[in-house]
Structures are given as C-alpha cells and as structure tokens.
Amino acid sequence: MVKEISIVICGQAGQGIKTMEKLLSGIMKQSGLHVFSSKEFMSRIRGGMNSTSVRVSSRPVRGFVEKIDILVPLDPGGVGHVKERISGETLIIGELENIDRGEIVFGESLPVPFKDIAQEIGNVAYSNTVAVGVLSALVGSLREVGADYIRKFFSSKAGGVKEKNILAFGKGFDEGLSWREGAGGRRFKLEYSETVREDLLMSGTEGVGLGAIAGGCNFLAFYPMSPATGVGLFIAKQADKFGILVEQAEDEIAAINMVVGGWYAGARAMTTTSGGGFALMTEGLSLASMLEIPMVLHLAQRPGPATGLPTRTGQEDLLFVIFSGHGEFPRVVYTPGSIEEAFSLTRAAFNLADKFQVPVFILTDQYLLDSSYNLPPPDHDDQEVIPYLVKTEKSYRRYELTKNGISPRGIPGYGDGLVAVDSDEHDEQGRITEDLPLRKKMVGKRLKKLEGLIGEVIPPVFFGDEDFKTLILGWGSTYHTIRETLERIGVDKIGYLHFSQVFPLWPELTEYLDRAERTVVVENNATGQFGKLITMTTGRMIAGRVLKYNGLPFSREEMVDALDEEVRK
Amino acid sequence: MKTNVFDMGKIDIAWCPGCGDFGILAALKQALTELDIKPRKLVMVSGIGQAAKIPQYLRCNYFNGLHGRSAPVAWAIKAANPELTVIAASGDGCTYGEGGNHFLNIIRRNPDITHLVHDNMIYGLTKGQASPTSREGFITPLQIHGVILSPFNPLSVAIALNASFVARASIHDLEGTRAIIKQAISHRGYALVDIFQPCVSFNHINTWEWFQENTYYLEDSHNSSDRNAAFARATEEGKFPLGVFYVRDGEETYGDRCPAYQNNKEPLYRRRLNMIKLRELIENMKNG
Numbered sequence: 001m002v003k004e005i006s007i008v009i010c011g012q013a014g015q016g017i018k019t020m021e022k023l024l025s026g027i028m029k030q031s032g033l034h035v036f037s038s039k040e041f042m043s044r045i046r047g048g049m050n051s052t053s054v055r056v057s058s059r060p061v062r063g064f065v066e067k068i069d070i071l072v073p074l075d076p077g078g079v080g081h082v083k084e085r086i087s088g089e090t091l092i093i094g095e096l097e098n099i100d101r102g103e104i105v106f107g108e109s110l111p112v113p114f115k116d117i118a119q120e121i122g123n124v125a126y127s128n129t130v131a132v133g134v135l136s137a138l139v140g141s142l143r144e145v146g147a148d149y150i151r152k153f154f155s156s157k158a159g160g161v162k163e164k165n166i167l168a169f170g171k172g173f174d175e176g177l178s179w180r181e182g183a184g185g186r187r188f189k190l191e192y193s194e195t196v197r198e199d200l201l202m203s204g205t206e207g208v209g210l211g212a213i214a215g216g217c218n219f220l221a222f223y224p225m226s227p228a229t230g231v232g233l234f235i236a237k238q239a240d241k242f243g244i245l246v247e248q249a250e251d252e253i254a255a256i257n258m259v260v261g262g263w264y265a266g267a268r269a270m271t272t273t274s275g276g277g278f279a280l281m282t283e284g285l286s287l288a289s290m291l292e293i294p295m296v297l298h299l300a301q302r303p304g305p306a307t308g309l310p311t312r313t314g315q316e317d318l319l320f321v322i323f324s325g326h327g328e329f330p331r332v333v334y335t336p337g338s339i340e341e342a343f344s345l346t347r348a349a350f351n352l353a354d355k356f357q358v359p360v361f362i363l364t365d366q367y368l369l370d371s372s373y374n375l376p377p378p379d380h381d382d383q384e385v386i387p388y389l390v391k392t393e394k395s396y397r398r399y400e401l402t403k404n405g406i407s408p409r410g411i412p413g414y415g416d417g418l419v420a421v422d423s424d425e426h427d428e429q430g431r432i433t434e435d436l437p438l439r440k441k442m443v444g445k446r447l448k449k450l451e452g453l454i455g456e457v458i459p460p461v462f463f464g465d466e467d468f469k470t471l472i473l474g475w476g477s478t479y480h481t482i483r484e485t486l487e488r489i490g491v492d493k494i495g496y497l498h499f500s501q502v503f504p505l506w507p508e509l510t511e512y513l514d515r516a517e518r519t520v521v522v523e524n525n526a527t528g529q530f531g532k533l534i535t536m537t538t539g540r541m542i543a544g545r546v547l548k549y550n551g552l553p554f555s556r557e558e559m560v561d562a563l564d565e566e567v568r569k
Numbered sequence: 570m571k572t573n574v575f576d577m578g579k580i581d582i583a584w585c586p587g588c589g590d591f592g593i594l595a596a597l598k599q600a601l602t603e604l605d606i607k608p609r610k611l612v613m614v615s616g617i618g619q620a621a622k623i624p625q626y627l628r629c630n631y632f633n634g635l636h637g638r639s640a641p642v643a644w645a646i647k648a649a650n651p652e653l654t655v656i657a658a659s660g661d662g663c664t665y666g667e668g669g670n671h672f673l674n675i676i677r678r679n680p681d682i683t684h685l686v687h688d689n690m691i692y693g694l695t696k697g698q699a700s701p702t703s704r705e706g707f708i709t710p711l712q713i714h715g716v717i718l719s720p721f722n723p724l725s726v727a728i729a730l731n732a733s734f735v736a737r738a739s740i741h742d743l744e745g746t747r748a749i750i751k752q753a754i755s756h757r758g759y760a761l762v763d764i765f766q767p768c769v770s771f772n773h774i775n776t777w778e779w780f781q782e783n784t785y786y787l788e789d790s791h792n793s794s795d796r797n798a799a800f801a802r803a804t805e806e807g808k809f810p811l812g813v814f815y816v817r818d819g820e821e822t823y824g825d826r827c828p829a830y831q832n833n834k835e836p837l838y839r840r841r842l843n844m845i846k847l848r849e850l851i852e853n854m855k856n857g
Binding site: 240284291 | 608610612622625629630631632633634635638640641642643645646647648649652653670671673674827829831832836837838839840841842843846848851854855856
C-alpha cells in the first residue's frame with residue numbers, strides 16, 4: 001500500500017495555483033493526512049510556468065520529492081515543464097488538451113473537463129475548485145470535510161461565490177470518486193490520523209512572522225524584496241491586533257536605520273530583507289554594533305549575485321552575513337531548518353539581541369519560507385518577552401565598562417539619566433573620543449560579549465549512529481531532506497549534524513570532526529561556504545561536498561543518490 | 570552668555586574658531602530654554618560632518634549616527650516614543666547629499682520633529698569640496714574649474730512636497746535665527762529650517778559678510794499659508810529671503826495617522842505582548 005502521494009499542480013502565473021494549494025493542503029490536513037507543500041515559480045505576475053508540489057502521507061512529511069503520483073496541468077505547457085519528474089506511475093488529470101500525448105511517458109490519464117463543469121455552474125473561475133474536488137476524492141477525503149473547508153475558506157465572499165465553490169467542489173468530487181471506485185483507485189489508500197486535524201498548517205514565512213510576534217516585536221521597518229516580503233505582510237496583517245508599528249521604508253538603508261533608532265527609543269524592532277537589500281544594510285549593521293543597540297534581522301536568501309534568480313532558492317549568503325559590516329563586532333546567526341525552528345529561533349532572537357545588545361540574524365531561504373506543513377501548535381507561553389532595560393539614574397553612563405562587556409541599557413525619557421550614543425568611538429558616557437587606550441578598552445568590551453554568546457550557542461541536532469565513520473554537516477533548510485534521506489538509506493556508521501546556529505559556531509564541533517573518518521558538507525551553494533567556515537574556525541578540512549546551486553532545493557531523490565555515493569567513499 | 574540647563578560646562582569643542590556652528594548652538598540652546606524643554610525628554614539626532622557634532626555640545630539625550638541617515642533615525646525615535654522631543658541637526662552635505670532620499674521621505678511622513686540643516690554650501694569635515702548647495706562656478710580643490718551642477722534648493726523641494734513648516738535662517742543674525750528655531754520646535758509636524766552659516770576655514774566666498782549682504786527677511790505681508798507664494802519666494806533669483814516661507818497648521822502628523830497609535834497611546838517600550846491574542850492567532854492557524 002502506498003504510504004504517500006505526491007501531487008503536482010502546474011500552470012501559468014495568475015491561474016490560481018496558490019489558492020488551489022491552500023485549499024488542497026487545508027482539506028488534506030482536515031481529513032487527517034500529513035501534508036507538505038512547496039513551490040517553484042518564475043519572477044513574473046502573469047504567464048510563464050510555475051508548479052506547486054503537495055505531498056500527502058500517513059506519516060509526517062517535511063521535504064521536497066521529485067516523483068509525481070498525480071499531476072494536474074492547468075495549461076498545455078504544464079506536462080513539459082515537469083517532464084523530468086514524470087514516470088510510468090504518474091496519473092495525469094485535467095482538460096484533454098492539457099494532457100500531453102507527445103513523447104513523455106506517463107501512467108494513466110483521467111480527463112476531466114474542469115472548465116465545462118465550472119461553466120455549467122456559472123463561471124469558468126470555479127474550475128480550480130472542481131480540480132480540488134477531484135483530487136480530494138482521489139486521495140479518499142470525505143466529501144463533508146472538503147465542503148466544510150471550502151465553506152469556511154470562502155465565507156467572506158458574497159454573491160453566491162461560496163455556494164458555487166461548494167457546488168464545484170462536489171462536481172469534481174463525483175468525478176474523482178467514480179475513478180477511485182474503479183480499478184485505479186486502489187493505488188491511493190492512505191491511513192488517516194485524528195491528531196493531524198489539531199495541527200496547524202504553517203509556512204516558513206508564517207513561522208518567522210509568528211515567532212517575531214511571540215518574541216515581542218512591536219516595530220517593523222522594511223523595504224519589499226522577494227522572498228522576504230511575506231514575513232512583513234504577515235506581521236502587517238496582525239499589527240492592529242498586537243499594537244505593532246509597521247513602516248515601509250524608502251530603501252533598505254532607511255529600514256535598518258529605523259530599526260536602530262527604534263531600539264534606541266525602546267522598541268523591539270526587526271527588519272526583513274534578502275541578500276541585495278542586506279547589502280545596503282551593512283553600514284547600518286555596523287552602526288548598531290558600534291552603538292551596542294540590539295537588532296533582529298531576517299534575511300531570506302535567494303540566488304545571486306545581484307538580482308540573480310529573484311523567486312528561487314539558495315544558501316549563498318552565509319559568509320556574507322557572518323563577515324558583513326566594517327569593523328569588528330560580535331553577532332549571532334540562526335539558520336532554522338524547519339518551520340518549528342523558524343518560529344522558535346525568531347522568537348528567541350529578540351531576547352538574545354536585547355540581552356547582549358548585538359545583531360541577531362534569522363537566515364532563511366525561499367524554499368523554507370514558501371514551504372508549508374502541518375505541525376502541533378507551538379508552545380507560545382513557555383518563554384517570556386524580557387525587555388532588558390533599566391530605568392536610568394542621573395549618573396547613568398550608557399557604555400559603563402563591565403566584566404562581561406554588557407552595559408545596562410537605558411532609553412531616553414525613562415529615568416533621570418541621559419542616553420547618548422555615538423557612531424564615533426566613544427567614552428563611557430557615549431561621547432566622542434580619540435583617547436586611544438580607551439578605544440582599546442571599548443573594542444575589548446564589545447568583543448567580550450562573544451564569550452557570553454558562546455555560552456548561549458544552540459547545539460546542532462545530531463541524527464544517526466553515534467559510532468559514525470562518515471559525518472554529514474548541514475545548516476538551514478536542508479534539514480528535513482537530509483534527515484529523510486538518512487531514514488531511507490540507513491545510518492549505519494553515519495552521523496549527521498544539523499546546525500540551526502552557525503555563528504558563533506558550536507565549540508564542540510572540533511571533537512565531532514576528529515571522531516569522523518570522513519566529513520561531508522551539504523549546501524545549496526556552489527562553493528561550500530559552511531565547509532569554509534568550519535575549516536576557518538576549527539582548522540579541520542572537509543573531505544566531501546554535496547552542492548546544488550541551480551536555484552532549486554535538494555529533492556530527497558537526489559539527496560539519496562548523493563549521500564549514498566558519499567558514504568561509500 | 571547666560572548659562573542654561575543644556576550647558577555642558579567647560580568642554581573641548583572641535584569647531585574652528587569663528588565657525589557659524591557656535592551661533593547655531595547658542596541660538597538652539599536659548600530656544601530650548603525658552604520653550605522649557607527638559608533635557609531628559611529631548612533627543613538630538615545627527616549624521617556626520619562638522620554640524621553633526623552639535624549634539625555633543627548640549628546636555629541632552631543624543632544619537633550621533635551615520636552620514637546622511639539622521640532622518641530615518643529621528644523618525645523612528647519619535648515613532649517609538651511620541652513623548653520625546655526630537656530634533657535632527659546636520660549639515661547640507663549630510664542632509665541633502667548623502668541623505669537625499671531620506672530627506673524627501675521624512676517630509677512625506679510628517680513626523681512631529683524639527684530638522685535643522687546647517688547650510689554652509691561646502692563640505693567642511695572633508696576639507697572643502699562642493700556640497701549640494703554650493704553655487705555654480707564655485708571653485709574648490711575638487712571642482713577646479715568651478716561647480717557645474719545646479720545648486721539644490723531645499724526650500725522649494727520641501728514646499729513642493731507640501732512640508733508642514735519650511736523656513737530659512739542665517740546665523741549672521743543670531744537673534745532672528747533663535748526666533749525661527751523656536752517657532753520650528755513649537756510647530757506641530759515636520760519643520761525644516763535651513764540655516765545659512767559661514768565655513769571660515771574653507772568657504773572664502775560665502776562669508777559672514779556675504780550672508781549679511783545677500784539675505785533679507787521676508788516682508789510681514791508674506792502669506793506663509795499660501796503655497797504658491799511660498800514656492801515663488803523660495804525660487805526667486807538674487808538675494809535669499811529669510812524667515813518662515815510656508816506653514817500648514819493643524820495638519821495631522823505621522824503620530825496622528827499611525828495605526829499603531831489609534832487605540833493605544835502608550836510608547837512602544839511600555840507595551841506588553843498580549844498572550845491571549847497570541848493564543849487566538851495560533852488557534853486560528855489550525856484552519857490553514
């Protein structure tokens with residue numbers, strides 16, 4: 001029996017793939033199936049060719065697979081767009097003219113006149129809902145569950161839109177049901193779970209956004225840039241409810257200076273951007289560090305250099321983020337590998353930034369942000385929002401020299417003291433100085449915080465055989481795909497470390513590296529940046545590199561091939 | 570001079586002897602004292618340059634940030650805590666050159682802050698290159714054949730953007746400058762004061778005498794609520810008018826319009842995360 005089904009919807013931008021993905025994922029989840037969805041799309045608003053992959057399973061699924069069990073092409077070009085992923089097992093559903101009978105070999109086909117059915121209901125716009133109905137029936141969802149979801153989804157729409165969508169869903173469901181009840185349907189039998197219905201369906205974007213709100217973010221300034229904009233939109237939508245000030249800056253330079261100014265005056269501020277935007281922010285990053293002002297910066301990676309591939313994925317900005325900014329100063333770089341970590345690390349970033357008065361990065365990528373899966377509701381009240389602020393006294397000195405390098409942080413207007421900060425080298429009062437022995441003390445003070453930060457490093461997740469010969473090292477969004485791969489190929493003599501914090505680097509790493517006969521990094525870039533960072537930090541060379549840099553995430557299939565080969569070396 | 574609460578006592582001031590900045594500092598301190606502003610409630614924000622050192626010489630909170638970036642910082646401080654009085658002060662190069670885009674956008678935002686621009690028509694700290702307001706033909710060690718760019722006209726730009734308060738002062742008249750600064754700080758909304766000042770070390774054309782001879786005050790009959798008249802006066806050829814060109818009283822500020830302050834007047838530092846609403850939000854995500 002098949003434990004999972006991989007469904008792919010493919011069509012032009014503007015054909016409503018995103019809504020189909022939402023409906024389908026929601027109905028599957030409410031039916032008690034585990035769902036994972038991810039998408040790849042072109043940098044255009046209309047036309048081109050995009051696809052969404054929805055994996056449904058009886059077990060948790062968290063990563064991208066190439067194989068397609070059911071393909072729904074919404075356009076004659078759809079089949080060709082994903083032809084490498086089609087096999088003799090693939091069922092293609094859709095309008096007859098979209099089911100390519102050319103050279104591509106696939107399994108069965110199920111022609112359904114989505115548009116005609118929709119037209120009968122009253123508008124061709126309902127054809128995607130017809131398709132969702134067909135798919136829901138094929139995987140064995142209950143009609144009522146789907147109809148109920150559609151009802152809620154379109155509840156705010158007037159003019160019979162809700163009713164007609166329910167009708168369209170039902171018509172599609174009938175089509176799918178008659179196929180399922182025939183010979184073909186035996187293929188797609190999944191086990192359902194009650195607990196999945198209590199899960200949340202969350203994307204990486206929502207994970208970061210929700211984490212920011214839970215971390216006490218009350219000030220967001222940013223300039224729109226793919227794939228980072230979604231986080232801003234999520235927070236903006238919740239801003240009224242949580243009293244968050246949201247500002248669209250005139251550019252990224254303004255955005256980061258607003259964030260620095262905001263923290264100075266007592267806000268818990270964040271910005272969200274991608275590599276190109278962050279390039280403009282590096283001056284402000286250096287400023288925050290000189291002023292010892294906390295900062296939370298979400299950086300969503302996409303392939304570069306320059307504009308690169310704006311809507312696609314990559315892990316190319318790791319070393320840029322770690323070494324960005326003029327001068328020397330401490331920072332923290334979190335690299336969530338799951339939606340759970342996107343939430344928990346973004347939330348933690350605010351307290352950590354505030355406690356140490358340093359910049360904390362959340363380094364994600366398009367793949368993680370645009371992926372969704374079901375997960376249990378995160379604990380939201382197990383961590384307090386801690387404002388590390390003091391009410392100042394008359395004698396207050398913003399940069400008082402202390403043992404751990406952290407000076408109590410006051411803000412203007414709270415207490416009797418004055419809060420002076422200066423981008424020039426400054427004395428304990430915050431006043432400009434060229435006293436060179438004092439300059440040395442101030443450098444020492446700022447760098448001293450690194451020691452405290454090392455004490456707060458989040459250790460990597462270890463998976464596999466403690467008695468490993470091969471040690472695989474990954475960071476960020478590769479986590480679930482590597483893990484699923486190892487579950488599949490077995491972990492005999494294989495260990496895997498997933499890093500959700502890459503800077504400062506976990507101090508115990510050297511010991512792990514020394515225990516391995518062979519070390520391999522897995523990264524979505526062309527030069528093995530994490531491997532370089534490890535060598536630079538530990539003095540240990542990395543033997544193998546599994547790299548991908550065409551703008552797409554690793555699939556499980558290619559990870560299986562790559563790691564299988566690596567562990568044999 | 571009388572002492573006031575903003576005096577720093579005996580400190581080393583980095584400006585050249587005879588610099589116009591001393592007068593601006595004196596005029597500002599006097600205006601602040603007359604308005605009874607408390608040092609602990611005042612934040613001075615500046616960029617980089619000789620003018621941008623002014624916060625160092627006042628007893629108050631200050632943020633001396635990056636070249637060109639004082640506007641977004643000043644906006645953010647006022648946005649995060651509307652209870653503070655915020656004054657941004659920097660030079661013509663910092664504000665109109667490096668910070669040009671920020672200058673346009675802070676006017677559009679209309680925060681209730683004061684923006685003082687020390688305008689000496691030259692780069693002082695980097696030793697004498699042209700600034701955005703240098704006049705055509707002005708010879709410098711960099712513009713060796715003279716400036717060939719048209720000068721930036723900050724007042725006409727601000728009026729074009731419908732700024733809520735637009736004025737020009739010249740520090741050769743300290744008393745007049747003090748009065749204009751005082752009006753600007755009292756104004757509710759964004760207030761720009763471009764302040765002419767001589768650079769005694771590098772600008773030997775636009776000197777104390779030159780400013781005295783080439784400026785005059787707007788007549789009492791000037792209607793500062795008339796935008797077209799203000800624009801005409803800001804763009805007229807010849808001598809430079811001083812005074813308040815344009816005022817829009819009673820206009821909503823950023824703080825009045827900002828959604829984050831509609832139902833909650835508390836500054837951000839006094840707000841706490843609403844855990845009940847957070848739980849509700851998470852619950853709602855169950856529906857996908």
